Amino acid sequence: MRIVGDLDVADRILQALEAVSDPELPALSIVDLGMVREVSGGPRPGVVLTPTFVGCPATQVIRERVGQRLEEAGLGQTQVALRLAPPWTSDWISDRGRRRLMELGLAPPAPRRDETPSACPRCASPRTEQISAFGGAPCLELRRCLACQEPYQGFKCH
Amino acid sequence: MAKLAHAHDLARHLVALGDDSLVLGQNLASWCGHAPTLELDLALTNISLDCIGLAQVYLQAAAEHLGVGDADRLAFRRDVLDFRNLLLVEQPNGDFGRTIARQLLYSQWHVLALERLARSPCEVLADVAPKAAKEAAYHLRFAQEWAQRLAGGTAESRARLEDGLAWCGRFVDELFLLDDHGAALVVAGVIDDPASLRPRFDQGIVDCLGDLARALDRSGAQIGGGRMGRHTEHLGRLLSDLQFLQRAYPERVW
Numbered sequence: 001m002r003i004v005g006d007l008d009v010a011d012r013i014l015q016a017l018e019a020v021s022d023p024e025l026p027a028l029s030i031v032d033l034g035m036v037r038e039v040s041g042g043p044r045p046g047v048v049l050t051p052t053f054v055g056c057p058a059t060q061v062i063r064e065r066v067g068q069r070l071e072e073a074g075l076g077q078t079q080v081a082l083r084l085a086p087p088w089t090s091d092w093i094s095d096r097g098r099r100r101l102m103e104l105g106l107a108p109p110a111p112r113r114d115e116t117p118s119a120c121p122r123c124a125s126p127r128t129e130q131i132s133a134f135g136g137a138p139c140l141e142l143r144r145c146l147a148c149q150e151p152y153q154g155f156k157c158h
Numbered sequence: 159m160a161k162l163a164h165a166h167d168l169a170r171h172l173v174a175l176g177d178d179s180l181v182l183g184q185n186l187a188s189w190c191g192h193a194p195t196l197e198l199d200l201a202l203t204n205i206s207l208d209c210i211g212l213a214q215v216y217l218q219a220a221a222e223h224l225g226v227g228d229a230d231r232l233a234f235r236r237d238v239l240d241f242r243n244l245l246l247v248e249q250p251n252g253d254f255g256r257t258i259a260r261q262l263l264y265s266q267w268h269v270l271a272l273e274r275l276a277r278s279p280c281e282v283l284a285d286v287a288p289k290a291a292k293e294a295a296y297h298l299r300f301a302q303e304w305a306q307r308l309a310g311g312t313a314e315s316r317a318r319l320e321d322g323l324a325w326c327g328r329f330v331d332e333l334f335l336l337d338d339h340g341a342a343l344v345v346a347g348v349i350d351d352p353a354s355l356r357p358r359f360d361q362g363i364v365d366c367l368g369d370l371a372r373a374l375d376r377s378g379a380q381i382g383g384g385r386m387g388r389h390t391e392h393l394g395r396l397l398s399d400l401q402f403l404q405r406a407y408p409e410r411v412w
Binding site: 053054055056057083084085086087088131132133134135136138142156158 | 197198200201204205207208209210211212214215284285286288289290292293296299300
């Protein structure tokens with residue numbers, strides 16, 4: 001994440017963004033999700049977001065929520081821009097974000113493609129398998145634990 | 159985009175790419191609630207969503223340049239002859255075998271095409287292509303896995319995939335052709351000639367299907383023209399679903 005302009009203002013923006021989440025993942029802030037790529041403390045305060053997936057319907061909602069939240073936080077008119085490049089990667093999810101996902105029952109993404117997938121979010125067994133590469137949201141996949149037999153959704157390593 | 163000498167050709171090319179994605183996305187969306195299993199229902203609609211998201215990016219950029227409003231305007235208010243998508247993507251879903259055949263051919267081409275677009279000097283293309291490439295890789299893997307499963311399944315599943323390949327095979331050559339706008343962009347160095355993708359495309363299909371790739375050859379004469387606005391009868395029907403609301407109630411918002 002890049003921080004430019006007035007650091008105090010940027011810090012206030014960042015704090016305000018901690019309260020904004022993806023409607024599909026309410027326990028996770030967009031900062032932890034790695035969507036916030038740039039925070040500008042001025043001259044015109046603003047934020048640059050990178051969507052997790054190009055067609056993710058949550059993107060528009062998030063963008064509106066960010067504008068609203070920053071206004072509520074007394075930051076006035078801010079600029080909320082979307083930027084596609086460089087593309088979002090699940091490696092941008094913070095450690096706190098990964099813990100929150102685990103608490104939600106969603107397996108965090110494997111750190112890099114083709115690495116060992118995360119353990120089962122219910123019983124912590126490392127013996128899991130993919131059921132389908134597509135889940136209930138663009139960023140999720142369907143998995144199953146081979147130890148406790150429970151199916152669950154995991155974050156795609158993307 | 160305005161800085162490029164071939165901005166108009168580029169906008170027309172973005173319309174073509176956007177139409178590919180939009181039409182395929184609409185076709186795939188109609189599997190919702192009808193796929194053979196719940197997982198497949200989710201997969202096909204997820205792919206559809208990726209397609210429509212990408213269409214939005216392309217069409218929005220095109221609309222801004224052409225001065226015709228926004229992506230929605232291009233998607234919902236153009237007539238069938240103004241669409242510039244490939245004929246392959248407008249082919250009806252048919253059964254699951256044909257949908258997988260269509261997806262395999264399109265995704266194999268799309269993954270290769272996006273690799274090239276990522277290196278384009280055009281900012282819109284270079285920005286969106288790396289992102290779309292990650293998504294397209296998922297689509298291709300899905301289609302490959304299912305093509306192989308159908309091919310190695312029962313006699314019936316194999317026959318259905320084969321029929322799907324024979325149906326879609328007629329539209330393969332068109333993937334590697336360009337209209338005048340595309341050709342001008344090749345000359346200007348904004349995009350690469352898609353004909354150069356053909357060997358890797360063929361290899362990818364053979365690697366996935368083996369002997370079954372020959373089913374593509376029994377589809378008969380090649381048909382093209384989608385990039386010039388000459389479509390099969392299926393596109394009109396698809397658009398009548400897609401565009402109904404904005405046609406009946408222009409400018410109505412959600």
